[in-house]
Amino acid sequence: MSRFFLTTAIDYVNSQPHLGTAYEKICADVIARYKRLCGFDTRFLMGNDEHSQNVFKKASEEGLDPLAYCDQMEEVFRTAWRRLDVSFDDFIRTTEPRHKAGVTDLVKRIHEAGDIYEGVYEGWYCVSCEEFKQEKDLVDGNCPLHPTLKPEWIREKNYFFRLSKYQQPLLDHFAAHPEFMQPDMRRNEILRLIESGLIDVSVSRAGQSWGIPLPWDPRSVVYVWFDALINYASAVGLGHDPQMFERWWPADLHVIGKDITRFHAVIWPAMLMAANLPVPRQIFGHGFMTLNGQRMSKTLGNLIDPGDAAGRLGTDTLRLYLVKEVAFGGDGDFSWERYDERYNVDLANNLGNLVSRVTTMAVRYRQGRLAPTGASSDQLTRLGEQMIAGYRRAMDCFALHEGAAAAFQMIDATNEFIAATSPWALAKDPASADRLTQVLYDAAEAIRLAAVLLQPIMPSSSREILRRVGVAGDGLTLDRDARWRNDGERMLALDGPLWPRRDATAGADVRVGPSDAKEPRTVTDNETKPTAVPPTRAGAPALVPPAPQTSPDPTAASASPAAPPASPAPSPPPLQASPAPGESSSERIAIEDFMKVELRTAKVLTAERVPKSNKLLKLSVDVGTEQRTLVAGIAEAYEPDALVGRTVVIVFNLKPAKLMGIESNGMVLAASPDGGKPTVVSFDEPPPPGTRVR
Ligand SMILES: [Zn+2]
Numbered sequence: 001m002s003r004f005f006l007t008t009a010i011d012y013v014n015s016q017p018h019l020g021t022a023y024e025k026i027c028a029d030v031i032a033r034y035k036r037l038c039g040f041d042t043r044f045l046m047g048n049d050e051h052s053q054n055v056f057k058k059a060s061e062e063g064l065d066p067l068a069y070c071d072q073m074e075e076v077f078r079t080a081w082r083r084l085d086v087s088f089d090d091f092i093r094t095t096e097p098r099h100k101a102g103v104t105d106l107v108k109r110i111h112e113a114g115d116i117y118e119g120v121y122e123g124w125y126c127v128s129c130e131e132f133k134q135e136k137d138l139v140d141g142n143c144p145l146h147p148t149l150k151p152e153w154i155r156e157k158n159y160f161f162r163l164s165k166y167q168q169p170l171l172d173h174f175a176a177h178p179e180f181m182q183p184d185m186r187r188n189e190i191l192r193l194i195e196s197g198l199i200d201v202s203v204s205r206a207g208q209s210w211g212i213p214l215p216w217d218p219r220s221v222v223y224v225w226f227d228a229l230i231n232y233a234s235a236v237g238l239g240h241d242p243q244m245f246e247r248w249w250p251a252d253l254h255v256i257g258k259d260i261t262r263f264h265a266v267i268w269p270a271m272l273m274a275a276n277l278p279v280p281r282q283i284f285g286h287g288f289m290t291l292n293g294q295r296m297s298k299t300l301g302n303l304i305d306p307g308d309a310a311g312r313l314g315t316d317t318l319r320l321y322l323v324k325e326v327a328f329g330g331d332g333d334f335s336w337e338r339y340d341e342r343y344n345v346d347l348a349n350n351l352g353n354l355v356s357r358v359t360t361m362a363v364r365y366r367q368g369r370l371a372p373t374g375a376s377s378d379q380l381t382r383l384g385e386q387m388i389a390g391y392r393r394a395m396d397c398f399a400l401h402e403g404a405a406a407a408f409q410m411i412d413a414t415n416e417f418i419a420a421t422s423p424w425a426l427a428k429d430p431a432s433a434d435r436l437t438q439v440l441y442d443a444a445e446a447i448r449l450a451a452v453l454l455q456p457i458m459p460s461s462s463r464e465i466l467r468r469v470g471v472a473g474d475g476l477t478l479d480r481d482a483r484w485r486n487d488g489e490r491m492l493a494l495d496g497p498l499w500p501r502r503d504a505t506a507g508a509d510v511r512v513g514p515s516d517a518k519e520p521r522t523v524t525d526n527e528t529k530p531t532a533v534p535p536t537r538a539g540a541p542a543l544v545p546p547a548p549q550t551s552p553d554p555t556a557a558s559a560s561p562a563a564p565p566a567s568p569a570p571s572p573p574p575l576q577a578s579p580a581p582g583e584s585s586s587e588r589i590a591i592e593d594f595m596k597v598e599l600r601t602a603k604v605l606t607a608e609r610v611p612k613s614n615k616l617l618k619l620s621v622d623v624g625t626e627q628r629t630l631v632a633g634i635a636e637a638y639e640p641d642a643l644v645g646r647t648v649v650i651v652f653n654l655k656p657a658k659l660m661g662i663e664s665n666g667m668v669l670a671a672s673p674d675g676g677k678p679t680v681v682s683f684d685e686p687p688p689p690g691t692r693v694r
Contacts, residue, residue: 004040006032006253007232009260010047010092013073014058017080019334020257020296022306023289026319027328027400028255029086033456034395034403037478043248045235047092048077049228051221052130056210066210070095083307085315085459092235094227102234103212103227107203109275111216115165121158121202124151130224132202148299159204159220166270167198173269179282181265182398183329186258186285190265201267229268232280250278258285284398287331289322301658304334312336313343316458317499320346323457324404340502347499351411351450351465355498357418358443359468362492365427370441370470371489373434377421377442381484383413384449388482391453400457407453414446444469444492445485452481461498468493598653599669599693600624601686607640610660618662619643623652624690631664637677647686649693 008028011021025046032044050070059069074093081088092099110116124133126143133143133151143151171194174180174187181187204220205211211221221227230238232251237244250272256264261283269279288295291302310318321342326332362368387410394402423443426436451465455476463473470490602621610616615633617640630650650666657664670678 001039001041003043003248004035004253005043005045005236005248005251006035006255007045007235007251009254009256010049010094010228010231011077012052012054013048013050013070013077014052014054015298016303017077017306018296019291019304019306019309020289022080022084023322023326023332024255024257024286025081025086026084026322027286029084029088030319030323030400030456031253031255031395031398032087033459037452037456037476039477039479043090043236044088045090045092045232046081046086046088047090047231047235048074048094049224049231050093050095051211051224051227053127053208053210053224054130067095080307083310083315084319087459090235092231094231098240099231099234100212101239102237103222103230103239104215105239106230106233106271106275106277107222107226108215109277110161110271113274113276115162115274116159116203117162119158119160119200120155121160122155123153125154126151156206157220158202158206159214159217160200161203161226161267161271162274163198163201163267163270166273167194169273170194170198170266170270173279177281180279181261182282182284186261186265186329190261193262194266198266198270225263225267226271229263229271233272233277238277251280252282254280254283256283256285258287261285284329286329287326289326290331290333292335293333299658300661309334309339313339313502314461314499316461317343317347320404320458323400324408326401328398328400343499344501346408348497348501350408350415352497352499354411354415354418355447355465355468356494358414358440358447359492359494361423361427362440362444363494365423366437366440368470368492368494369489370437370444370492372441372486373437376438376445376484376486377417380413380417380442380446384410384446384484387413388449388453388478391482392478395456403453404457407450407457410446410450410453414443414450417446418443441486441490444490449482449484452476452478464498468495595694596653597651599649600652601647601683601689601691601693602628602650602666603647603686603689604643604645607638607643609635609640610662613660616660617643619668621648621650621666622689623650623666624688628665629663630666630668631659631662632668632670632680634668634670634678634680637679643680646680647683647689649681 006028008024011017028044028046032042035042048070050066055070056066059066062069064072070093074091078091107116121132124135124138125131126133126146126149128146128149129143137144138151139147141150143149171191174191174194178187181190203223203226204214204217205223206220208221211224212227214220214222232254233245233249234240236248236251237246238249254264264283264285272279290296291304294300294302296302296304306318317339321334321339322332324346325338325342359368362370387406390409391403391406394400394406418439421439423436423439426432426439448466448469448471451462451469451473454465455462455473466473470492600623602623604619604621605627606620608618610618610631613635615635617632617635617638618629619632620627620629649669651669652666654665654667669681671681672678
């Protein structure tokens with residue numbers, strides 16, 4: 001069996017997993033699952049990058065031994081990836097002995113080849129990037145990625161890797177293997193960079209203890225970037241398991257972010273060439289996710305926890321959004337509004353509704369039991385074959401969004417097929433009994449094919465859909481299962497909606513959802529907790545009926561199917577609307593809970609607009625004992641000057657939060673009518689600043 005070894009970038013453990021990192025892991029997971037579906041013996045590697053000075057610093061700040069800190073973070077990352085159904089086969093940590101063996105082996109090989117030499121490094125170093133910076137790369141003297149951070153000027157004994165020697169071999173490699181770096185635009189960027197000349201790079205840091213010592217000079221450790229790249233090889237045996245290394249190296253694919261293509265497509269292959277080892281077959285540099293068009297970053301305080309997004313509408317919904325809505329390789333945008341919208345359009349109204357209609361009709365007209373009575377629809381089978389071919393072409397070149405689109409074309413075609421054949425009309429005519437059975441069989445078969453194609457993207461939903469159309473979801477292969485079938489009896493199962501539609505009421509809690517992170521919220525007296533998100537896991541009870549269709553199909557309406565009593569398939573549970581807004585406000589809290597919230601008066605000293613925000617004002621306030629800065633979402637209702645001198649009420653003991661790069665220490669209370677402008681809570685005769693409000 002041919003093998004396929006793919007990797008993602010390993011993550012710095014001094015930060016938490018966020019939607020941007022999750023995007024990479026999910027896309028790589030889709031590729032891994034696709035390769036397994038194609039029958040490859042697939043190995044999918046992920047891991048954590050632990051030898052960073054920032055990790056060391058962060059651990060000391062928390063009073064932890066760095067390794068103990070890394071142990072904790074390993075759990076954080078593993079939990080996040082499990083939550084997103086990321087099916088890695090191996091997870092490497094750069095503090096593991098196997099990695100140390102790989103690094104030691106590789107640097108020794110390069111050193112022995114004469115491509116590592118001793119020198120003195122003098123120049124700029126950004127501690128946050130942990131990268132040496134050239135003068136020409138600095139912006140106003142600062143790191144371009146850390147505009148508030150002045151790089152350090154360092155002078156130390158370093159070992160250098162003779163990267164300059166590999167300019168021509170790299171150019172030759174790129175010419176001989178046009179597929180080496182993808183997509184093409186990144187390949188062209190890298191080619192221009194190589195053509196402009198390569199300078200030798202530092203591979204060690206002196207006087208540090210956190211890292212892997214150079215075998216010939218243990219007073220120096222391997223520079224973290226050099227160290228990190230080697231994980232791909234050490235995870236498959238470099239320096240400790242030659243047989244395994246023989247089996248799995250070189251990697252077939254490194255999936256990485258576009259910001260680290262230079263390390264992966266220039267330095268890494270040159271390192272391997274120097275060590276006389278094969279270079280990876282392909283590197284794919286994906287784009288970045290933005291939030292509402294804005295870059296997501298720790299500094300901006302707008303990072304999204306992927307667990308929140310998965311919790312809101314289901315893991316598979318998040319996976320589908322990231323894969324289908326972003327052309328893989330380019331940049332993509334996430335917004336909570338669009339996320340909800342795509343859920344309704346693609347899942348609730350389209351795929352979920354189709355599964356529900358076909359299983360409902362199968363149960364109503366045929367007690368769920370379907371077997372072919374003749375030939376399949378020519379049109380549907382032909383379309384199916386085209387879509388499967390298109391899907392394979394797209395997925396083979398990692399156009400994941402086109403793969404997802406192909407599966408959805410199949411779903412659209414099936415909806416059209418049902419509209420054109422009108423099974424409900426056939427059901428009225430006893431002479432059309434065989435025809436009806438075949439139509440339903442074909443529709444179920446088309447759904448089955450779509451579910452097979454969607455398996456890499458939506459693994460648990462695919463399995464559930466396959467169950468409902470009466471086939472097993474285990475051990476699928478494209479060669480066997482992505483083919484039109486017209487044989488064998490199937491027992492379809494009717495169950496509640498896979499993706500209950502999120503109606504406008506449920507959608508209204510967008511602003512109290514995790515999207516809050518982007519702008520602060522003012523508290524209102526009638527504020528309620530967000531209504532519970534309808535369960536979206538397969539098999540969960542239904543809360544909302546499938547969306548009504550415009551077609552005359554009676555089964556498409558929300559009525560429960562009149563399944564015969566003998567039917568083994570349960571009817572959907574009684575239909576029920578989402579909880580009305582405010583319903584959850586009946587959940588009252590105890591006085592002790594309220595008293596945990598420390599409300600105090602504060603006098604506004606200065607107020608100004610937050611640049612690039614329509615809603616935010618930056619206030620400095622006197623709270624009696626100190627002066628504080630806070631950010632309030634009231635710019636639409638108040639001119640900054642009108643607030644100066646006024647006494648407001650703030651939540652005094654709120655944890656600080658970063659909003660648009662400003663640390664906010666507290667929250668201003670305001671009444672916020674739905675759709676209206678906020679009014680800050682104020683007094684006729686203001687008490688002195690710092691007075692407790694209760
Ligand atoms: Zn930097």
